Amino acid sequence: MELLAQGIASGVLIGGLYALMALGLSLSWGALKIINLAHFSFILLSAYLVYQLTVSYEVDPLLTTIIVVPLFFVVGALMQVLFHLANVDEFKSLIVSFGIFIILQSLMRTIWSADFRRIGSDLNPYETESIFIGNIALPLPQLVAFGAAVLIAAAMSLLLSRSYFGKAVRAVAQDADMARAFGIDSRRVAVILSGLTTAFSALAGVFIAVGQTLFPGLAVSWFGIVFSVVILGGLGHTVGALTAGVTVGVAAGASAVIWGPLAAPLVTFVILIAALLFRPEGLITSRSVA
């Protein structure tokens, strides 16, 4: 029973990480109509960069955020510029971002090899830190990641609903041509949003580097989970992504306790199929950009 409670608790926390990973994909799909498979390799690439920076310069891994996040903002913005130049539509974005995914995956395999990489505990002060509630341990890296996910989801939700930029994003998401006719620079909005979503994936990468062991196949293993979170949360829906992340995290965490860790992908897939069958528009339907 205690084991199950622990499983659920870590499920909630890891759900925050899932939400952070899904947020970028969800926003770019919902608002920009671009299904960016490269997001998965951006997350892993950011994690590897954090690993490399920490190991090479012996800095605090969380401190690398100030380098990695702006860097990926620029990368994401540039990618969107490329997509504009080439007139990439939804269908093409799948092929192109799949190509980018493959390139980045092979690059990472070439640079960091297929070996397991982990920031050593001498450089990683957060690795073994935990906060205890009763007998339930809450590992610090996951706790921080969860906090960041909540903050970002709330901030994005506010940004989208209150600010001019948010209104512009929602207008572009509804009808880009019409938004342009009303004087919104839809390309600029898209470039900034793409930068933001990629920056989110970079942030997710930081937390993954702190809390997990890295290997190139990791990106592929996220497909099912993150995609379930996106669908369950509703496209372009920030708060939905968080709720869905926690739901999927708890389900995966509880099933890992009951059936072993290998069952987790299966459980997320069952959730995905159930979501598609019964609630294809997501858990919460109000207030999304799409």
Added chain:
Amino acid sequence: MTQRARVLVGFAVTLVILGFLPGLQETMQFPRFYVIFLFTVFFWVAQASSWNILTGFSGYFSFGQGAWYGIGVYTVAVLVGKRGLPFMAALPLAGLAAGAAGLGLGLVVFRLRRLSGEIFALTTLAVAFVLASVARLTTAIDGGTGIFMTGTPLPEFLGDFTTAMYRLTLVIALATVLVAFLIHDSRLGWGLFSIRDDEPVAGGLGVPVFREKMIALGTNAFFAGLIGGVWSLQLGFVTIDDVFNIRVPLFVILMSVLGGMGHWMGPVVGAVIITTLSDRLNSAGLADVNQIIIGSLLVVLALAVREGVYVRMRDRWVTTAGTFIGVLALVVVLDVNDSLISDFAFAMVATVVVMLVSERVWDLVRGRGRSKGPPPPEVPSADLAETSA
């Protein structure tokens, strides 16, 4: 002779010519490796053509090829390698199992009214990894130990192992392409094309949208599973990581994008070119770089090539044949390469480059010619309206 009859005769001739090739190996004294190379090409032709039946015709983008292929591989591996069933009895089951899995997925996703194309694409991406974890969990399937397939007894009439592989893959590849051709030129094909262009309108005009998508997906999965079943023999030792990875969908997509997805011959041309190139890259010791090149190629082709090289080759077949034969003759005469496959790879790359470059040059020449002459009559064309929108 109608076009259909001509194509069917073409199929028969191809079957006869290619069917007799391995028999000539001893009299002609060419390396046995050529036979192996050819059946690798057939494998990819079957994969790419079956993928194209769904994605090229109906526009539903599928990453599921690896899953259907993997189901085929594991059906044969479990039934033959573990249960000792005769291979020829298990092979059809491989196709049927994959087809059933495809239909099961279609039943869920094709009923969605919104975004079903995008959701289909991403769900198929996840399926292969879910199947991998199922195979890993179930000891009756794999359990993480892998299955040995070497020394599987094959029926007498297929000949030795290499010849048997050659004959099996040839027949399945030709059957897949034939089915793709028959669908392409049928009421079903027109229905699928209308779904690709505008599904709600197609449905409104009475195209049985759901049924046609299911047929296309089922056919795709069936043939992918069938060729996967054969390929389990070539793998020798079947492991989860070897089977359920991103390689099969990646190559299939690249081949079809290069060759052209609208036409049934596109993936065939793409498969021949990409398999040849990839084989040369690997034998040059560039296997690590291979995927980076393949990925870059995919990005460039997706951005630059609108309808694939096949249609252009057909329209300008004199240039195509001229370049191909010219370059091939040149490399053979100069004796640059140690292998005939390298010669062919050179000629293919040259032809593709000429096809792609010549279009740019062609546009330039035509554009200049037009500005000098009288302005063309203003005819509103559906094509133009669509590109400007």
